[in-house]
Amino acid sequence: MHNGTPTGSPSLVFVQGYVGQAISFAANSSQVVTTSYIPLANTSFSVDAWIYPTGLTNILHQSICGICPAKVNDQCLHMTLRHTGSYYSLYFGLYGDDVNSNTAVLANNWEHAAFVFEATTRTLFIYRNGILLATGATSSVLKVTSGSFQIGNLPYLESTFNTFQGYIDELSVSGRVKSACEILEQATLAARFSFDGSSPLVDLGPNTVSSLASNYSLVSGRTLQAISFMGTSSSFFQASGFLALGIANQPFSISLWVQPQLLAGTIMHVSTNSSGTGFCAPFIGFASNGSLIVQLMTNTSYAAISYSSLSLTDFTHIVQTWSSTNGLRLYINNVLVGSIAATTYQTVSSWINYVTLGSCLNGCVSCSAVPGNQVLPGSFAGAIDDFRVYSREVTASDVCTLFAYS
Template sequence: MKYENGQLISNTNLSLIDISIIETRNECICHCYINESCVSLVYIGSNRTCWLYASQIPMTNLQLAPVALNSVVITLPNRITTITTSTSSTITSTVATTAYCESTCVNTIISTLSRVVFYSFNGNMLDNVGNYSLNLYFLGSTPNYVPGWIGSAINFIYSDQQFLFTKHIPLDSRSFTIDFWFYATNLTYTNDYSIAGEWQASAYDECLFFNIRGNVLYMGFFYDDISGITTILTNQWYHATFVYDSTIKTQFIYLNGVLENSGKVYSDFLGTTGSFTIGGAHLGGLAPTYEYYPGYIDHFQISYRVKTPCEIYLNAILFCYFSFNLPSLLNDSGPNYLNAINSNGISTTGRMNEGIQFSSSSLSYVNISGVNVLNSSTNPFTISMWIKPLNVSGGGTVLHTSTQSSGEGNCFVLWGFTSTGEFSVNFISTSNSITSIKIPNSFQINQWTHIIHVFDPSNGNYLYINGNLMFNATLSTRQAFGSFVFLGASPMDANSCLSGSISTGQFNGVIDEFYVFSQALTSADICRLTNP
């Protein structure tokens, strides 16, 4: 039960557990969830007070608050207590819970449904779907490839008038979504920089273009145009999404997964001829024949459907997601399709469907390559994973990062267990100074535990265990970890890696639902990942 802007008339016969000052209602909810005795909560936003109760709150004890208190009353009716007996006959209490979490996008899915074009730009101009591979036009040098958001990206030089083109892609009289990563290197040449487009004529709704105009995103059909609102800066990666919904005749612009603007149009795009171009486009009207784009473009795709806001958001913030579900044990279900190699891990029952088990019988781990978001000292990130230790005697590595595929080079052991079985996380500064956080008695053998590590350049590092904030370290910058991630063990010969208090070696247990996000998740997102 959730009762917005409610307040207690009486707390008679209610078992009060705790009163505390909590910043947000989500933190109050998590505060209740991690307290095994908590069944109900009252949060008063106006004075940031969180009240926890060990009993359900009857409706007769509630009323609508006469003034706006920004309050909520929540009862978890499915929270029940059962009694189990251990092998030593000690009576212990276990709690089954259904926690209340706000609706978020983090546990929704990304789909390639109706995708007609995908250019990864990993050293070539091929269409990975297969129908619209690109050709090159240039007056000066040819575009080259540079390190991209994922893998490599194509780099356009404005003064050399470079662009790519393919045959006509039918975008007329239909809905579509076009999304990609871009990194502008210079925005001082002119007012218009054309990232992509398709031109039939300089006439109403026959010239399609996707631009940076006046340093904001811009899309148009020729006189049916809309613009974004956020100023685009140079030398910074952005994710852009342009959507047209034919059923409601509306254009949408998203930047980094967030809606910038939308606008009604009079007509669908009507162009039935003309090449589709990337890196430059025909604007028509009084503009020059072509406007060009200076910078990088990566992972460019076109879909014949309107992607949902959640899917657009995840395309921008989710770097990789490995569910370890069969039949594709190492399939990355995120938008970037990262590669992974399994060394002796075994599929087994997971927290959600299947997971992957590692054991000390032979060195076993999963190696994920291309997690570039970790390879910068300023990029925010969130790492989320379920683990079930089967034996922590002697320690073991859960999460290892490196600049080399061998696990060596600049390498760090971020998560693992100490020689005495305590879980430890290493926060590493740019000077390689390690802050090791040990969490004693937080992991029960043969039980699932959820871990989230958040880095935010504005606020530092945060560690959550089962949705509960355990520690934060105020580090505005961090060490670049490298783009190779090892789950389950530190590779052989990686003995020189910084490990803090973690005893490196084989983790004996199961891992499931591994996520990396390219931003610091909100408390609502964290609650949702902890309570799938």
């Protein structure tokens, strides 16, 4: 366990983060969070964090974290945003053995940054939002055997200010190489609820999203257990903190298994208030004729896809995806059954969203009034299993994996 100690001026403050709270740094300050030495010398390791730069102003570096007691080759571990020409990019090095991602990081956006060092091959890897951007070879492993692990500021890296400007959240250090698929899941799996075991409402994803449920039961699912709803307004499941669905034009995917008792009601509802109101939209549900509807709000109206052959006797796998490139897509049991052009995804600029399964709560009327809505509002009676939300458009290959193994 390595507990951090904040120091410097002005005092550090906490703000709404990617998940829960994040720590806020100012570039022209001496702010830093310090822990005891973390033994990363002579070994492989992985470091990752969510970052939100609110400005890009430093002359050379905006430090994310590292161990740098002195500027000595292979003894100054640093992970930063480095000023590279006209932009700032993720940068990773041991000092003298460094790699630059050479890809611009924009201000006022949450980005997942991952830095991996493989000691056997002496290779550095930089990932952004789960995608490998750059690799580089080093002449040595990390040799630094003392000094504090520092977050937000590496005072010995440069004589000028190199404090991070913005927010850092969910920073973790692992004494092993994280695989590419593990980093992709960590960066893009917003939440996963399997509804299994003795704690069926616990998020099994990397973000530990909060959840609650009311008037539900647990029944036999597609695998193990599923959550079952009664078809009343008081029977629902709700998770909060879905930043992945709260960013306009951010690609997303929703995956779940459904076994309805009736072809009616709202299966999934998104809102900025826990009551189901505010900026809100029914994403998945049924039309008045019993057809399954998946939809999203564009700048002016809903774009929707319908499917008319949903089973009442078996669990059906539903995957809804959206990106500006491919628009809205619907997969049923690993088959692409519908696609519609939709170049925009409209939401509210909020870092907190509530996702409700089984009901639209108090938002049934107001949230369904936007032109183009095809979901007939109401409560859902039936079972849902293995519910997942991703902050990316999953591929057809991903859909196949979810269908076969979830």
